[in-house]
Amino acid sequence: MITLVSFIGVLLVVVLVHEFGHLFTARWFGVKALEFGVGYPPRIFKVYTGKTQIALSASTIYSMETPIHEGQIIHIRSIWINNKLNASHLTDDPVNLHDDQNTSGLIHHGKIVSISEQELIVADMMYSINLFPLGGFVRLSGETDASLPMSLASKPPWQRAIILISGALMNLIYPILVFTILSMVPHNVPIENSGQIQIVEVIPGSPADQGGVAAQDKILFVNEAPINSPSSLKDVLNLNQGQSSKWTVERSQKRIDLEVIPQYDNSYEQWVSGIRITTVNQQYTRKSNPPWVAVYDGFAETIKLLNALQYEVRNMVTQDVQNQITGPVGIAQITGEVAKQAGFQGVVILSIIISINLAILNILPIPMLDGGRLLFVMIEMVRGGKQLSRQRENFFHAMGFVFLITLIIIVTMKDIQKILLGESFLGG
DSSP states (O other): HHHHHHHHHHHHHHHHHHHHHHHHHHHHOOOOOOEEEEEEEEEEEEEEEOOEEOOOOOOOOOEEOOOTTOOOEEEEEEEEETTEEEEEESSSHHHHHHEEEEEEEEEEEEEEEOSSSSSSEOEEEEEEEEEEEEEEEEEETSOOTTTTTTTTTSSSSSHHHHHHHHHHHHHHHHHHHHHHHHHSSSSEEEEOOEEEEEEEEOOTHHHHHHTTOTTTOOEEEETTTTTHHHHHHHHHHHTTTOOOOEEEEEETTEEEEEEEOOOEEETOOOOOOOOEEEEOOOOOEEOOOOHHHHHHHHHHHHHHHHHHHHHHHHHHSSSSSSOOOOHHHHHHHHHHHHHHHHHHHHHHHHHHHHHOOOOHHHHHOOOOSHHHHHHHHHHHHHSSSSOOOHHHHHHHHHHHHHHHHHHHHHHHHHHHHHHHHTTTTTOO
C-alpha cells in the first residue's frame, strides 16, 4: 500500500506539472484547451469552467429534444468567422454531430452559462478526474489539424515549439520550487564538524582493504587532520595526492593507526580509497531561510543535482546500460523503498529526480514524445514553413509508440525478474 500510494502520488505530481506547462503556454498563445485530465479515462468526475462566446446565426442547425436552457450540457460544432467562434450545429446528443455531413469545424461541449438571441456563453473547458491515476493529459484543439479554430497546428512554428518544450521546462522548474520551499520551511541542518565518519563497506582489493580498514570503523584522523564530514575526508585525500597516508580509526572502542595509499579514479576525477561511508552521531540545529536565500538554495541544489545526474548518465553509458535502466514497475518499487526508508522528504526528493529525468527523456527527438514533435516543427522551419504531410508525421509517431512500448515491456520484464529474485532497486 505504501508503494502504491507513494508511486501514484509521485507520478501524478510529476506528470501534472509537465502538462500544466503545456496548458499554460497553449492558452497564452490562444490555442483552445478542451480538457485537463488527471489520470486516464474513463472519467469519474468532471467540472466545466470558462466563458467561451459562441455566436448564433440563421444557419445554425439545432438538433435538440428540448429547448436549450442555462445549465444544460450541450455539444457544439463551431467554425471560425470574423475572429470568433460561430455555432454551425448545436445538439444534446453528440451522435448527431458525427452524423452531420458537414465534417469541418471544432467539436466541443460544455455547460451553458447564459443565452441570448445572437450568442451563447458556454463553460467548455473541462477539468476531469479519471479512473486510472497513472499520469495526466491536456487535450488541445487541432493538435495536427490546422483547419480547426484556435488549433495548435495553425500557430506559427516558434509558438508550437515553445508549447512543446514548456512541459519539460516545467519539470526543470519544479525542483527549484521544491528546494526553495524546503529551504524556507524549518528543517534540520547539520552542525559543521559535529559528526563522525563511519565506514559502511570496504571494496575488496581497494587501497583501504589493503591497508587493513574494516567496515564499522570510525575514521577519526587522516594525517592527524580531524575527519568530521565526507568533504573533510575528500579534501585530505586530494591534498595528499596519492601519497601514503596515516589513518587513525576507532574499532571496538580502541584507536588503531593504519596506512592507506589512495588511488586516482578518472571517472570521479579525484583520489579514492575504496570505501562507502555514512555520518553518525551528527548534531543538528533547526533553521529556516528567508525567501531570497531560499531561492538561491533552490537554484544551487538543482544545479548540484543536475551535475550528479550528468555523472550518473555518463557512468551508465560507459558501463552496463541495460542494468541501469528501469521502467514503471522498477520506479514503483524504488518509490516504495524510498518511502519506507526516508519517509515523505525522501519521496519528495525522488519526485524531483524523476521530474528531471522526465524532462530530459521527453525532449529527446523520439517520435511521439514532445521532442519528436519538436523535431518536425524544426524541419518545417528549415523548409521555410512547409509542413510534412499529416499521414507521414503520424506514421513516424506510430513507429515511436511501438518502440517505446517494446522498450517498456522489455524493461518491465527485467524489473519483475529483480522483484522475484528479491533484489533491491536501491542496491545493497
